[in-house]
Amino acid sequence: MNHRFVSIPELTDVPRVAVVVDVMRAFTVAAWAFSRGAERIVLASSEGEALALKESRPGWLALKDGAPAAGFDTVNSPGLVRSLGLTGRTVVQKTTAGTVGALAVASAPLVLCASFVVAGATARFLKTEGSGPVTFVVTGDAGRASEDLACAEYIGRHLDGGDVEVAPYLHRARTSRAAADLSDGVRRGYQGVHPDDVDLCLEVDTFSFAMVARQEDSLTVLRPAAVPDGSADAG
Ligand SMILES: O=C(O)[C@H](CS(=O)(=O)O)OP(=O)(O)O
Numbered sequence: 001m002n003h004r005f006v007s008i009p010e011l012t013d014v015p016r017v018a019v020v021v022d023v024m025r026a027f028t029v030a031a032w033a034f035s036r037g038a039e040r041i042v043l044a045s046s047e048g049e050a051l052a053l054k055e056s057r058p059g060w061l062a063l064k065d066g067a068p069a070a071g072f073d074t075v076n077s078p079g080l081v082r083s084l085g086l087t088g089r090t091v092v093q094k095t096t097a098g099t100v101g102a103l104a105v106a107s108a109p110l111v112l113c114a115s116f117v118v119a120g121a122t123a124r125f126l127k128t129e130g131s132g133p134v135t136f137v138v139t140g141d142a143g144r145a146s147e148d149l150a151c152a153e154y155i156g157r158h159l160d161g162g163d164v165e166v167a168p169y170l171h172r173a174r175t176s177r178a179a180a181d182l183s184d185g186v187r188r189g190y191q192g193v194h195p196d197d198v199d200l201c202l203e204v205d206t207f208s209f210a211m212v213a214r215q216e217d218s219l220t221v222l223r224p225a226a227v228p229d230g231s232a233d234a235g
């Protein structure tokens, strides 16, 4: 299929079907938050908006990328989020690339947010929907982030059918600048980075749900969408 791979600045129209990819780390974190029981993730456009949303809604939590900060409950780290109990909670997420990309296509009829941990489920969801050609939003590094482009291409190949060997795509992600920066952050003892973050971002199909973003009461809300197991659609 004739998929498009675009950066956030290159988004000049509203795509019919958008898959927003952020491997390191926003949409790996989002998937882990759902696996820990979060009911929904509200995508915020700024740290101020994230804190305002949290403060006006009892029980909501807020997370951001970078170092821990006052008012925020946690950070954009799968290694840290995986040990939280989030059952039934609403999490507000604000990051540098992933959430910005999702908000840029929020008015599209179908928006999925994706990373390697939900890659197969994302492709199966799109097949089930009969999505046709997809606009992949490569969020990192002005569209040049190799981990995001690799994951987007992997999902696209998966969607087009046939066997796809994931190893070459993972290699590109493992050797990306984002992976090196995270590893460097661990070595330097930066807060907000967990030693397991890179490995967790490089897991494939950890979860069997896709993540769908919709407009709800003027907010952009991400929710998990269960997808039947891949064995059913083999061939
Ligand atoms: O938290 C992250 O890994 C990044 C921060 S930065 O873009 O590398 O400064 O944010 P994300 O939106 O998850 O790419």
Ligand SMILES: [Mg+2]
Pocket: 022, 023, 024, 025, 026, 097, 098, 139, 140, 178
């Ligand atoms: Mg990223």
